[in-house]
Amino acid sequence: MNTAAEPxxxxxxxxxxxxxxxxxxxxxxxxxxxxxxxxxxELRRRExxxxxxxxxxxxxxxxxxxxxxxxxxxxxxxxxLSLDNVFSEEAFRxxxxxxxxxxxxxxxxxxxxxxxxxxLAMSLRYERGVLVSAATRGDGSxxxxxxxxxxxxxxxxxxxxxxxxxxxxxxxxxxMPHAAFEALNDHALANDQKTFANPRNAAAGSLRQLDPSxxxxxxxxxxxxxxxxxxxxxLPATYSEWLERYREWGIPVCPLQTPIDxxxxxxxxxxxxxxxxxMLPYDIDGVVFKLNRYxxxxxxxxxxxxxxxxxxxxxxxxxxTTVVEAIDVQVGRTGAITxxxxxxxxxxGGVTVxxxxxxxxxxxxxxxxxxxxxxxxxxxxxxxxxxxxxVLEARPDGTQPFVMxxxxxxxxxxxxxxxxxAVARCSGGLHCSAQRVQAIIHFxxxxxxxxxxxxxxxxEAVVSRDWVHSPADLFTLSVDxxxxxxxxxxxxxxxxxxxxxxxxxxxxxxxxYALGIxxxxxxxxxLLANHFHSLDALLAADExxxxxxxxxxxxxxxxxxxxxxxxxxxxxxxxxxxAGIHWPAxxxxxxxQPLPLAGKTVVLTGTLPxxxxxxxKAMLERLGAKVSGSVSGKTDYLLAGDAAGSKxxxxxxxxxxxxxxxxxQQWMDDYDSMD
Numbered sequence: 001m002n003t004a005a006e007p008x009x010x011x012x013x014x015x016x017x018x019x020x021x022x023x024x025x026x027x028x029x030x031x032x033x034x035x036x037x038x039x040x041x042e043l044r045r046r047e048x049x050x051x052x053x054x055x056x057x058x059x060x061x062x063x064x065x066x067x068x069x070x071x072x073x074x075x076x077x078x079x080x081l082s083l084d085n086v087f088s089e090e091a092f093r094x095x096x097x098x099x100x101x102x103x104x105x106x107x108x109x110x111x112x113x114x115x116x117x118x119x120l121a122m123s124l125r126y127e128r129g130v131l132v133s134a135a136t137r138g139d140g141s142x143x144x145x146x147x148x149x150x151x152x153x154x155x156x157x158x159x160x161x162x163x164x165x166x167x168x169x170x171x172x173x174x175x176m177p178h179a180a181f182e183a184l185n186d187h188a189l190a191n192d193q194k195t196f197a198n199p200r201n202a203a204a205g206s207l208r209q210l211d212p213s214x215x216x217x218x219x220x221x222x223x224x225x226x227x228x229x230x231x232x233x234x235l236p237a238t239y240s241e242w243l244e245r246y247r248e249w250g251i252p253v254c255p256l257q258t259p260i261d262x263x264x265x266x267x268x269x270x271x272x273x274x275x276x277x278x279m280l281p282y283d284i285d286g287v288v289f290k291l292n293r294y295x296x297x298x299x300x301x302x303x304x305x306x307x308x309x310x311x312x313x314x315x316x317x318x319x320x321t322t323v324v325e326a327i328d329v330q331v332g333r334t335g336a337i338t339x340x341x342x343x344x345x346x347x348x349g350g351v352t353v354x355x356x357x358x359x360x361x362x363x364x365x366x367x368x369x370x371x372x373x374x375x376x377x378x379x380x381x382x383x384x385x386x387x388x389x390x391v392l393e394a395r396p397d398g399t400q401p402f403v404m405x406x407x408x409x410x411x412x413x414x415x416x417x418x419x420x421x422a423v424a425r426c427s428g429g430l431h432c433s434a435q436r437v438q439a440i441i442h443f444x445x446x447x448x449x450x451x452x453x454x455x456x457x458x459x460e461a462v463v464s465r466d467w468v469h470s471p472a473d474l475f476t477l478s479v480d481x482x483x484x485x486x487x488x489x490x491x492x493x494x495x496x497x498x499x500x501x502x503x504x505x506x507x508x509x510x511x512x513y514a515l516g517i518x519x520x521x522x523x524x525x526x527l528l529a530n531h532f533h534s535l536d537a538l539l540a541a542d543e544x545x546x547x548x549x550x551x552x553x554x555x556x557x558x559x560x561x562x563x564x565x566x567x568x569x570x571x572x573x574x575x576x577x578x579a580g581i582h583w584p585a586x587x588x589x590x591x592x593q594p595l596p597l598a599g600k601t602v603v604l605t606g607t608l609p610x611x612x613x614x615x616x617k618a619m620l621e622r623l624g625a626k627v628s629g630s631v632s633g634k635t636d637y638l639l640a641g642d643a644a645g646s647k648x649x650x651x652x653x654x655x656x657x658x659x660x661x662x663x664x665q666q667w668m669d670d671y672d673s674m675d
Contacts, residue, residue: 016059057159071144074135075645078228083312110292113269114257118283119175129164152216161250169228176203180219223254286314319378322346331434335426356385361404370399410434431568443471448514449503472575504580518559533586595624606641
């Protein structure tokens with residue numbers, strides 16, 4: 001008889017964390033998957049029966065609730081820097097010599113070498129050993145808060161092992177292993193769903209799911225390679241020693257990272273990893289070399305947004321020759337008309353390529369690519385196949401230059417290409433089926449009609465069933481129609497019907513923005529509404545009149561005019577009005593009224609009490625301000641909310657006036673109340 005005491009809940013959690021450490025960090029699992037699953041099921045059962053609250057760092061708490069909208073932003077307490085790139089041995093040698101000169105030494109440099117992962121840079125913040133937030137790189141100063149999704153990644157510990165620092169920001173890369181990528185695409189194909197082009201895109205798409213349970217199924221992984229803010233811990237002498245600390249805390253580190261000495265050792269590592277590249281279980285696109293000693297990193301310093309003490313030596317793109325069988329055009333979701341070369345199948349970098357982008361008509365003309373040509377093809381950035389150049393001496397007789405079509409191949413609307421722009425676009429807008437799903441997603445979005453609960457999947461479902469050809473058709477569907485969709489009950493269907501009914505009461509700026517006219521954002525929509533005061537007046541305006549609107553340039557005026565002269569778009573607009581969409585009359589605005597923030601530069605930071613960042617930006621621009629992303633001596637105001645970080649500190653040092661939402665709202669109210 002087994003008389004061993006049953007482990008406590010905390011002991012069971014520690015057992016599972018220990019197995020996670022052996023599996024993800026040491027790569028030495030000590031139990032089979034079925035035994036691990038049994039432990040997790042036992043923990044779930046006992047937590048459900050226990051009256052004690054479940055801690056947020058329990059292994060069972062990896063999947064949280066669904067997000068209710070777009071991701072919030074997180075300000076990085078220490079900026080996330082980018083790396084400069086080199087593409088040749090000569091350029092790397094120059095980087096090495098610059099480091100020697102900056103360090104005032106000719107002796108051999110101690111370096112760290114590791115793969116450059118093809119994934120997404122991520123910052124993980126631990127406080128007292130518990131994961132509290134995760135953010136993408138973003139612009140380096142602010143990133144998206146993807147904490148709920150990152151918590152689902154089993155390789156990332158929710159609680160650190162041992163004695164953890166007070167604050168530890170771990171910088172690293174989230175990636176999708178080849179096996180997970182293949183399984184994901186196999187499942188998509190089996191279910192007639194869209195496949196991903198490459199593991200990086202799959203990882204990015206997985207991290208931006210509003211439902212973390214979807215991310216949890218994608219089998220993402222993580223390697224650490226740097227740090228942000230640190231409190232309660234000192235850095236060791238070298239980067240390699242710091243990575244050992246990460247391993248001790250249970251944070252995965254790439255086993256291919258190694259300290260090396262000197263230029264020749266770096267070149268040898270690069271060559272060896274290039275040979276191993278195709279056999280690795282994940283994508284890499286180069287090697288990252290860093291000064292290994294932290295004191296030398298500090299001495300070398302930074303330039304712009306990149307460190308002087310590190311470089312990414314990229315692998316060369318793989319090129320092959322093949323024959324262009326035809327040149328077609330594709331219509332993208334935003335109406336972009338892209339020429340595509342249809343190729344005789346050729347293997348490039350381990351992938352069979354049959355199509356290659358030609359980018360735009362100007363690029364086709366510059367390279368003079370024609371059907372029948374022999375061309376060099378490469379996978380740009382190891383991802384997107386592109387035509388590099390034509391082998392002119394192999395060109396057969398009778399080839400003809402490519403001509404961009406004047407009408408959209410999908411809807412036959414006019415193809416327009418404004419002067420000075422490279423991309424030609426279909427002007428079909430609302431009635432072009434190639435743009436239909438994206439147009440309706442935009443129509444239902446928060447700043448447009450704000451149709452609550454009408455997500456991308458539902459829109460894709462009704463479009464794929466050929467029920468909806470334009471946004472107006474949304475209002476013709478019944479409760480039974482919505483309820484017949486997968487995972488939709490009658491209550492959910494009624495909620496959609498109610499949301500559509502509520503969305504019929506809107507504003508003229510929102511309605512204009514919802515139409516999805518090229519280049520017309522929410523601020524431009526407000527400018528148009530304030531100038532014309534009615535939809536009829538806007539519809540009657542030609543390009544010349546539109547260009548007289550303050551803030552509407554010739555390119556945007558051209559897009560607006562083309563949109564409203566397309567009879568199909570007018571038919572959709574009339575159908576929307578017939579469905580009951582309406583708005584209150586626009587108040588008259590004094591066009592001579594001075595803008596209170598004209599000529600002023602304003603920076604946003606933190607979370608405002610009731611305004612989103614886009615809404616605050618729109619208000620500032622309506623008042624005449626220029627909204628900038630960074631604080632400098634030229635900044636006039638910093639609009640700060642909760643959790644304002646480094647921008648607030650810098651503004652205070654520079655003496656920039658700090659304002660809040662209440663003052664912005666007062667300015668807006670005062671301006672709107674002026675005669």
